[in-house]
Amino acid sequence: MKILAALVLQLALLSSLQAGPRQARQQQRLDRQQEKQAQNRPNQRRAIVQDAVLYFYIQQFQDSGEVSHETFAKMRPFLEQFVQSRFEISQRRTRVLNVLRQTIERNGSEEELKRLVREFDSADADFQANQEKFFSNVDPMLNARQQARLRVLQIEADTRLRTYLNALQNPNPQRQNQGQATTP
Numbered sequence: 729m730k731i732l733a734a735l736v737l738q739l740a741l742l743s744s745l746q747a748g749p750r751q752a753r754q755q756q757r758l759d760r761q762q763e764k765q766a767q768n769r770p771n772q773r774r775a776i777v778q779d780a781v782l783y784f785y786i787q788q789f790q791d792s793g794e795v796s797h798e799t800f801a802k803m804r805p806f807l808e809q810f811v812q813s814r815f816e817i818s819q820r821r822t823r824v825l826n827v828l829r830q831t832i833e834r835n836g837s838e839e840e841l842k843r844l845v846r847e848f849d850s851a852d853a854d855f856q857a858n859q860e861k862f863f864s865n866v867d868p869m870l871n872a873r874q875q876a877r878l879r880v881l882q883i884e885a886d887t888r889l890r891t892y893l894n895a896l897q898n899p900n901p902q903r904q905n906q907g908q909a910t911t912p
Contacts, residue, residue, distance in 0.1 A: 781889060782811045788885045794877045795870070803866045810862035817858060821851035 785807055789795060795803070828844045836844075859882075867875050 778811060778815050781815075782808060784889060785811065785882075785885055788881050789878070792877060792881055794874050794881075799869050802869055806862055806865040810858060813858045814855070817851055817854045821848065821855065824848045824851055 786800075786804070789803075789807070790797075790800060824844060824847045828841075828848060831840055831844055863875075863879070866878065870878060
């Protein structure tokens, strides 16, 4: 009887020892899956925002009534490329701006600052070149009035998008300002 109890105890101990590594492996797999999902979240969010911006531009251009559906169908691939490139350039510009700020704060070298300024200026130039490319691609499809209206719509859309994004990022700007004013 004692031998049987000892054997059952040993088997229970062995199975719990084997379950430990198995559980650890399962936990590691789960952790890796969660890491992958976390890494993909910014890309998914960016894709969602990019699609929303594209939809916003499409809505603005179609609601204007300045461009026929047939003409807009020809313009749409250029608009999609414009928005996609704009996001890529904007992401690069923001990254360089953040590194530039950090480098200034930690008193980075002159060479490092010059390189970052060149990268920042390059992103700004690419931003402008992307816009010019978009206009040069769609202008041949439009008359002078439509070209002018397109530029006005693009500026208005950018302004609205900035307003929406600021509202999303700072939902209570007055409270934040009041809190800053009362803080010593």
